[in-house]
Each structure stands twice: as C-alpha cells, then as structure tokens.
Amino acid sequence: MSNHKKHTLSAKIWIEHEGKPLIGKGGAEILQSIAAENSITKAAEALGMSYRYVWNYLKKIEKTIGEPIVETYKGGKAGGGGAKLTKTGKSLLSEYKRLETCLSEFLSEKKTGNKQKPG
Amino acid sequence: MSNHKKHTLSAKIWIEHEGKPLIGKGGAEILQSIAAENSITKAAEALGMSYRYVWNYLKKIEKTIGEPIVETYKGGKAGGGGAKLTKTGKSLLSEYKRLETCLSEFLSEKKTGNKQKPG
DNA sequence: AATCGTTATGAACAACAAAACATAACGTGT
DNA sequence: ACACGTTATGTTTTGTTGTTCATAACGATT
Secondary structure, eight states: OOOOEEEEEEEEEEETTTTTTEEOOHHHHHHHHHHSSSHHHHHHHHTTTTTTHHHHHHHHHHHHHOOHHHHHEESSSHHHHHEOOHHHHHHHHHHHHHHHHHHHHHHHHTTTTTTOOOO | OOSSEEEEEEEEEEEEEEEEEEEHHHHHHHHHHHHHSHHHHHHHHHTTHHHHHHHHHHHHHHHHHOOOSSSEEESSSSSSEEEOOOOHHHHHHHHHHHHHHHHHHHHHHHHTTOOOOOO
C-alpha cells in the first residue's frame, strides 16, 4: 500500500567548500585509486579515465579547498615519478566514505518502507 | 574534533524506474509548476526554462515510466490549451517531495555531527 | 650523460546536453 | 470564419564536458 510500483531510489552525496563541490563519488574513486597505485597515471588507467581528466579534477579540488590533496614527485626511484595523498587528501577521502556508508544505510531504510520517528 | 573545516554537505535523491531516472529535483519543480499554472508554457516561463526543454523532459519521463504524467488539451476554454498532471504525475511528485524532506532531515542530522545508533 | 616513466600543461577534437528558433496543428470563444 | 494562446515537433546553435594528441620537464637509476 505504500510502495506503488517497482521504483527504486538513488542518491548522491558530496562535500562542499563554500558552496563549491569538493568531493563526491567520482573524486573519491580517484583519490582511492591514487592511494592504491601511488601514481596518477596508473590511477587514471585503472579507472579508465584520461590522465588529463584526473589531473584537472585534482587541480579543481585543490583550487576549491585551497590546499594540495596530492603530493607528487617527478623522476623518482622505481618508476620515474609518482603521487600520494596528502593528509588533507586522505581525510577528505575517509570523510566521504563515511558519508557514503551513512547514505546507503539511509537509502535501504527508505527502501524497506520504514517510517522511523515522524516527529 | 569531528568537524574538520567549514565543509558542508549536499545530496540529491531521485526515483528510478528500471535503473533509469524518473524524477528528481528538476522534474519535481517542473511537475509542481505545471500543476500550479495548468500550462506547460507558463510553467516553463515561471521556471526560466524553454518550453522545448520541459516538453522533452516530460516525454522522457513518460517514456521511462510507460504512462502519461501530464494530460494536455489544445485550443481549450480560457487560454487556448493547457495541461494538468495525471494521477501518476501527482503521485510521482508527492512521492518525491516526501523523499526530499527525509533527505534534508538526514542531512541536517549529519550536519549536527550526530552519530545515531551505529549498529 | 643517456634512458625511462612519470608529472605537468597546452591545444584540438568529439560527444553530449541544453537553449534558441521556427512552424504546424488545434479548437474554444468571439 | 477568424483570432489567439496553447500544444507539439523539427532543426539549428551554443555551451559544457571529457578525450585525445602533442610536448616539455624532471630526476633517480643505469
């Protein structure tokens, strides 16, 4: 009686900084991948994105937040360079992850037709 | 200690039908406006959108859901035509509104740094 | 110093979304 | 029968977003 059809819910959540988007699902995947690969190039490949896109994405975030979220080095040790998340980058990522978890919890509550406390 | 900076949260929620988006904030505003104006043209104007866009939007939703969400007539009574929501359209709109309310409630809970029950 | 894989950046290009423009059809009320 | 405001639809234009290509700079390792 409360569920009409086979409709499903979807939602997105993201963190903003002074009204501008900071990190959402896409950004989280990118940061995650950079953390895993220690390389922007590898991360982009792993995600099937262009390096350019990822790089622009990072710069946009950094411009918005006003501090670096990745730390890079050129010519390095094993590879020829690399990248890793800064403290800011890491905390941004984990902050988003937590939210995402909460959100999907919220969604499945709704999906079960739950009413929770109304007032 | 739990809030890092002046970051804020934003989120979107929408209803899908077999994986395809049915109605979100944009669609709700359109339906709402049509209900208020009894005219697609007026609704589009009121929202600062082109008639074309609104009309395409409606058609896309109708194609997805498989039934009409607006009922239109040409040449009519006062104006020269008009439109109103079908039963489906109305229920879709109110379904979304309810969700939106829940979502913003959820967001403000998060904003207050609330933890709710963890398990 | 030559090499290699990476960062870094500019520029051209493609794909898609949205807006703008143009017109036909419709039918009630005059 | 005419006029008017609306629905309905095709076409063109613009704008945004992401991809591709091209190229320079870097520096540890060899």
